[in-house]
Amino acid sequence: MENALNIAENAALVVVDVQKGFEEEGYWGARNNPEADDNIAALIDAWQATGRPVVFVRHDSPKPESPLRTGYVGNEFKEYVEQRRGKGGGGELFVSKSVNSAFYGTPDLDAWLRGAGISQIVVAGIQTNMCAETTARMGGNLGYEVVFAYDATYTFDLVGPFGWRRSAEEIGRASAVSLHGGGFARVVLTGEVLGGVG
Template identity: 55%
Template structure:
């Protein structure tokens, strides 16, 4: 893809706590490798990289600040980055420091968003980015999620949730759903 040189890579919640069995079955075992490819490509090109970490405030969460699960996974733990955002809600735009303010101050209008979980923090951040007027690309193969139970005991597999996210984001005009290969060749 032909992206502006200042396109920011937003890497969401690639944390050790998502390896905890409490989450259940996941999809896309290649997500971390693809995230690593994106980080490497952005770093090599000197493009802006934003790392985001979820500091859960829920009791017993594997992502609670100060616990081993809160730490970033090795694939991004030592990644060069221009901004590090912490949050305790789904959207990286409600974290600290202010992501939208940082991007706006630099004139950045194009984003690539990847990370964990596809249908939670990744989708929420992509939707907000679209609403804020950013051009958003979401490499679905650089995300993953987990099976989830909803109302009335309805259970959707992680792959179904990822497919729904892709339809929601592209069909709803929030983002262009792409592959890692389309972004890094």
């Protein structure tokens, strides 16, 4: 059995791309983890209640057809995230990015974390296998202890090379296996994270 999860007093919750544009099912297709939004909200609440820092990341897509493009309503954070911004006492950072990794955004997330003496991050948000996974992988590469709250993320069905089609559930699980099995992050469920916040 793995050791109980200990969440550091100053661990940062990195909330990736929880934006209205991801509600456009016609664009993205079917998704997994229907409870993800509730779990993301619970994590933000727990972080703010215990005075831990929260990083809100927004994807500002340069693609004119993207539901996440700047100037479009889909670029905005979902209501439950917007309502929670500015509520915690543990410090807060807003990062804007146009690529998959929150570490390639403005302001510099790595510099902010290091400046605050933070060595552990918990990643949640959208999409599991895209921006959430890329942020987690890069965090691991940069030497952070990364916890990935799997059921506080979700993704969509996808078509890849050779006509390969995979469901959101398959893709999410593959992402979790790569992160956890590859040593980039410890993949856990939201309940485990909340239990470690104490």
